[in-house]
Amino acid sequence: MNRQLVGRLGIAVIAIAAVTAGIFILGDNGSPPSPPSVAVVGEPSLSSVPPRTIMATVTSTSTPPAPSGYQVVFELAGTGTATVVYDANGLGLVHQELEVPLPWRKEFSWAAPGSIQLLGQGSGAVECRVSVGGRVVKTQKSAPGAVAACVS
Known part of the structure; x- marks a missing residue:
């Protein structure tokens, strides 16, 4: 088979795959698919969570970065x-x-x-x-x- 013909067929296959993937991702109407709905049942109230004290100590042991270049x-x-x-x-x-x-x-x-x-x-x-x-x-x-x- 001719190399030019093989190259053109390859480009055509890639273009068709890209268009098909775009239609699949965007859906039939051209807009991105909507995320699924999530229902929240029985939200906890703040009074049901016991109070806590959180203490953290941050120490930095890293050295500043060397100048680039x-x-x-x-x-x-x-x-x-x-x-x-x-x-x-x-x-x-x-x-x-x-x-x-x-x-x-x-x-x-x-x-x-x-x-x-x-x-x-x-x-x-x-x-x-x-x-x-x-x-x-x-x-x-x-x-x-x-x-x-x-x-x-």
């Missing part, structure tokens, strides 16, 4: 201005900023660890530094006019 800080040190290329979320989408005054700093909150990409180039020496969770994970200093690259 990773705090990432990109920094460029040097004098003058620089061209900066960086990945703001660790997923490879780079941003470029021209003639930023040094020192330069950007902070991000990433959902998961990603690839680090921070490049800086100025007329003088530039130092790039990347911190994750307050700990420096990459640093590099360039020669005057060269690119400082913190990439992993």
Whole structure:
């Protein structure tokens, strides 16, 4: 049998099953079925329940949840201005900023660890530094006019 024909027949069967299930669930008139009636017989009065004292002590032993994500800080040190290329979320989408005054700093909150990409180039020496969770994970200093690259 032809694969296209088999695929079309499969889709038709699924569509018919969905329509049939919808009619069965909603009933003949298109409205959801009403819940069954429940009769309450002999409701207790408040006077028939003896008074009780309930005491509870709640102690919390759980620690507060840790902050989600990773705090990432990109920094460029040097004098003058620089061209900066960086990945703001660790997923490879780079941003470029021209003639930023040094020192330069950007902070991000990433959902998961990603690839680090921070490049800086100025007329003088530039130092790039990347911190994750307050700990420096990459640093590099360039020669005057060269690119400082913190990439992993």
